[in-house]
Each structure stands twice: as C-alpha cells, then as structure tokens.
Amino acid sequence: MQNRLTPALAFEKIKYFCAYQERSHHEVKDKLYKYGIYSDDIDQIIATLIEENYLNEERFATSYVRGKFKMKHWGKIKITQGLKVKRISSYNIKIGLLEIEEDEYLDVAYKLTEGKWLQLKDEQYINRQAKVIRYMLQKGFELHLITDCIKRIRE
Structure with missing residues (x-):
C-alpha cells in the first residue's frame, strides 16, 4: 500500500487518472482508498471531479459500450454485466447501450456466428451448433439472436 496522501495531493493525482x-465513480473511489483517502474527503473530491467535468458516469457508460462492442465484439448482455460490475446505474446503462446501432449489432452477431460455424466445419451438426451457441453466449449475445443467425447460415 502506498503512503497516505493529503486530500489536495490525491485530488491532483486523481485528476490525471x-x-x-473515462473512469467510473467506483474506480475513482477505489483509487482514492489506495491513496489513503476516506469518506468525507472522497465525497468532496468526487463532487469536485464531477463539477469540473473530469468524472461523468453517462460519458463513461457510452465510452465503455462503444469500446467493448467495436473492439471486442461483446454482446449487450456481457456489456451490461461489465457496467454493473463497475456499479453504473441502470439509467446510464440504458443510455450507454443506445450507442450500439441495431443493424450493426445484428451484422456483428451474424458475422461472429458464421465465422465460428465455418471454423467448426468438421464437427457433427449437434456439437457444432452447441459450440457455436456456447461461444456466442460467452460473447454476451442473446440466445434468440444466436439461433436466428444459425438458421440464416444453414439456409
């Protein structure tokens, strides 16, 4: 653990952080605890960060959603779980998920499903289907969407 910082010094360090x-309120609190800052000082520092626009939970949620969807191709379920782990409010999770355009989401789901389906071409049909479903569920896509994609591939 680091030496305890003064609230003023911790504020300067956390501004750079x-x-x-983009950071969630939870990440900032954890970092401040590591700096040896507690309760009232944390609340004051977070309030100031919000006031000065260094910290914005809605902006964090939209950035997180964009990044996880565009870079890692996560589905909405996995993204939502990730935001809940970061203790983002339901309202901000809904706002963040609006970053994903429905057509693009369906297209990514189809391409991932198709890619995995083709990769498993030597498998028996039932094993192939089970492995593709498991893979897509791990990526965070909805079961109904996965089964629709598999039907489209098989047609």
Missing part, C-alpha cells in the same frame, strides 16, 4: 481515460 480521470483525464487519461
């Missing part, structure tokens, strides 16, 4: 990339 927030400026570097």
Whole structure:
C-alpha cells in the first residue's frame, strides 16, 4: 500500500487518472482508498471531479459500450454485466447501450456466428451448433439472436 496522501495531493493525482481515460465513480473511489483517502474527503473530491467535468458516469457508460462492442465484439448482455460490475446505474446503462446501432449489432452477431460455424466445419451438426451457441453466449449475445443467425447460415 502506498503512503497516505493529503486530500489536495490525491485530488491532483486523481485528476490525471480521470483525464487519461473515462473512469467510473467506483474506480475513482477505489483509487482514492489506495491513496489513503476516506469518506468525507472522497465525497468532496468526487463532487469536485464531477463539477469540473473530469468524472461523468453517462460519458463513461457510452465510452465503455462503444469500446467493448467495436473492439471486442461483446454482446449487450456481457456489456451490461461489465457496467454493473463497475456499479453504473441502470439509467446510464440504458443510455450507454443506445450507442450500439441495431443493424450493426445484428451484422456483428451474424458475422461472429458464421465465422465460428465455418471454423467448426468438421464437427457433427449437434456439437457444432452447441459450440457455436456456447461461444456466442460467452460473447454476451442473446440466445434468440444466436439461433436466428444459425438458421440464416444453414439456409
């Protein structure tokens, strides 16, 4: 554990932490605890960060959704779970998920399903289907969407 910082010094360090990339309130609190800052000081620092626009939970949620969908091709279920782990409010999760365009989401789901389906071409049909479904569920896509994609591939 690091030496205890003064609230003023912790505020300066945490500003850089927030400026570097979008952060959730929870991440900032954890970092402040590591700096040896507690309760009232944490609340004051977080309030100031919000006031000065270093910290914005809605902006964090939209950035997180964009990144996880575009870069890692996660589905909405996995993204939602990730945001809940970061203790983002349901309202901000809904706002964040609006970043995903439905056509693009369906297209990514289809391409991932098709890619996995073709990769498993030597498998028996039932094993192939089970493995594709398991893979897509791990990526966070909805079961009904996965089964629709498999039907389209088989047609």
